[in-house]
Amino acid sequence: MHVMVLGAGITGVTTAWYLRQAGFDVSVVDRQAASGLETSFANGGQISLSHPEPWANPAAPWQVLRWLGRDDAPLKIRPTTDPAQWLWAARFVRECLPWRTRRNTEAIAALAAWSGECLRRLRADTGLQYDQLERGILHLFFSPAEYAHAPARAALLQRFGIEARVCDADECVAIEPALAAQRAQLSGGLYAPGDESGDAFRFTQELAQRLQGGGMRFHWRTEIRRLAHSGGLINGAEVRDPDGRSGMLKADAFVVCLGSHGARLVAPLGERLPIYPVKGYSVTAPVVDPARAPMVSLTDESRRIVCSRLGERLRIAGTAELNGFDTTIRPERIRGILDWAAQRFPGAIDPAQAVPWAGLRPATPGNLPVIGKGRGVNLWFNTGHGTLGWTLACGSAAALAELMCGRRAPVEHFPFRRGA
Numbered sequence: 311m312h313v314m315v316l317g318a319g320i321t322g323v324t325t326a327w328y329l330r331q332a333g334f335d336v337s338v339v340d341r342q343a344a345s346g347l348e349t350s351f352a353n354g355g356q357i358s359l360s361h362p363e364p365w366a367n368p369a370a371p372w373q374v375l376r377w378l379g380r381d382d383a384p385l386k387i388r389p390t391t392d393p394a395q396w397l398w399a400a401r402f403v404r405e406c407l408p409w410r411t412r413r414n415t416e417a418i419a420a421l422a423a424w425s426g427e428c429l430r431r432l433r434a435d436t437g438l439q440y441d442q443l444e445r446g447i448l449h450l451f452f453s454p455a456e457y458a459h460a461p462a463r464a465a466l467l468q469r470f471g472i473e474a475r476v477c478d479a480d481e482c483v484a485i486e487p488a489l490a491a492q493r494a495q496l497s498g499g500l501y502a503p504g505d506e507s508g509d510a511f512r513f514t515q516e517l518a519q520r521l522q523g524g525g526m527r528f529h530w531r532t533e534i535r536r537l538a539h540s541g542g543l544i545n546g547a548e549v550r551d552p553d554g555r556s557g558m559l560k561a562d563a564f565v566v567c568l569g570s571h572g573a574r575l576v577a578p579l580g581e582r583l584p585i586y587p588v589k590g591y592s593v594t595a596p597v598v599d600p601a602r603a604p605m606v607s608l609t610d611e612s613r614r615i616v617c618s619r620l621g622e623r624l625r626i627a628g629t630a631e632l633n634g635f636d637t638t639i640r641p642e643r644i645r646g647i648l649d650w651a652a653q654r655f656p657g658a659i660d661p662a663q664a665v666p667w668a669g670l671r672p673a674t675p676g677n678l679p680v681i682g683k684g685r686g687v688n689l690w691f692n693t694g695h696g697t698l699g700w701t702l703a704c705g706s707a708a709a710l711a712e713l714m715c716g717r718r719a720p721v722e723h724f725p726f727r728r729g730a
């Protein structure tokens with residue numbers, strides 16, 4: 311059976327990998343000249359099994375109101391005239407109900423735990439190198455009120471087999487000595503030793519090269535314009551090739567992994583994917599003083615900023631803007647991230663050589679990805695991973711491959727799509 315994977319970001323490439331492993335004949339289509347060039351290009355680098363809590367939680371609406379008008383707000387809403395934005399925002403508010411937040415958190419934690427296992431197995435099987443570090447993630451709290459929630463978070467994670475322990479400020483500095491200068495401001499932390507970090511773009515490219523080397527067909531610089539369908543069956547993907555010619559790519563089944571752009575493509579088929587772009591920013595800068603730069607991946611819970619050491623570089627990422635499909639890099643956002651680095655790790659990086667980036671997280675209101683069968687006979691989804699696309703990539707793709715083989719879903723507690 312020939313399966314066509316639409317999109318070659320981290321999600322599409324891992325989907326192609328696991329489908330190939332399951333014995334499918336697979337091809338991949340993407341408008342870019344190579345894999346991982348859109349949202350998977352310069353994310354925070356965290357394999358953050360220990361952060362299943364979605365943005366949509368009972369405190370979020372009040373936080374957003376408090377941040378209104380602030381340029382450095384961790385989550386900023388720039389209203390557009392797009393009804394899809396308003397609908398998404400309304401659904402986001404609904405997901406903030408306590409029982410929905412709890413359900414979403416548990417579903418993500420279950421998928422994350424499985425995904426961590428899948429990543430470790432894939433790495434053992436392939437020996438892929440992508441500036442990975444298996445040193446865990448340390449969540450930092452700079453306010454006693456936030457730190458007070460750490461024990462409950464640790465308990466939830468432990469229920470899903472994700473190791474996490476609460477640390478006082480001294481233990482945080484022992485885990486990551488580059489935090490020594492922050493000791494006085496730090497309330498404490500939550501350390502998840504099984505978490506990892508690494509360059510998602512390098513991973514995606516290495517995996518795509520293995521697949522290409524093994525004979526898998528990638529249609530690069532090929533824009534998907536429409537999915538042709540009749541009677542609930544997708545007949546082909548109508549595309550424009552690199553020379554501007556239109557054509558139809560045929561397959562027996564199609565998997566949508568198109569990031570923020572999939573929802574518009576499948577809407578004419580009656581599929582309502584609740585995915586909308588949430589822009590985020592990162593900065594990647596060379597480390598100039600290794601003793602001052604962290605090796606352990608960090609999450610500053612008070613500022614919603616993460617950082618990961620990628621070889622000789624430090625990647626710092628964060629912020630969220632509900633801003634439509636606009637990918638403009640706003641200087642004030644980059645300045646905020648660089649100021650954070652200068653304050654937390656003075657002298658660690660060279661800001662003059664920092665490379666700024668912005669990408670669109672394909673976000674669902676509750677941060678639950680859409681994985682499984684569409685309403686169409688031969689349409690499948692693995693998309694909408696929002697803030698956790700790198701973390702959940704291997705597990706989501708492996709789960710989809712199981713479902714497409716007609717086997718049981720490998721993760722209990724996760725609401726896989728079952729079609730019409």
Ligand SMILES: Cc1cc2nc3c(=O)[nH]c(=O)nc-3n(C[C@H](O)[C@H](O)[C@H](O)COP(=O)(O)OP(=O)(O)OC[C@H]3O[C@@H](n4cnc5c(N)ncnc54)[C@H](O)[C@@H]3O)c2cc1C
Binds near residue numbers: 591700
């Ligand atoms: C600032 C920031 C920090 C982040 N940090 C982390 C982190 O630390 N850990 C984590 O787990 N996640 C993180 N994420 C989230 C993660 O990066 C995303 O969830 C993930 O990259 C999404 O991957 P994707 O494959 O679904 O989308 P993409 O990488 O965007 O891939 C979609 C592909 O579809 C192609 N495409 C789209 N439309 C068409 C079309 N019409 N025709 C042909 N091709 C098309 C695109 O070219 C693209 O290659 C972060 C995101 C941001 C923005």
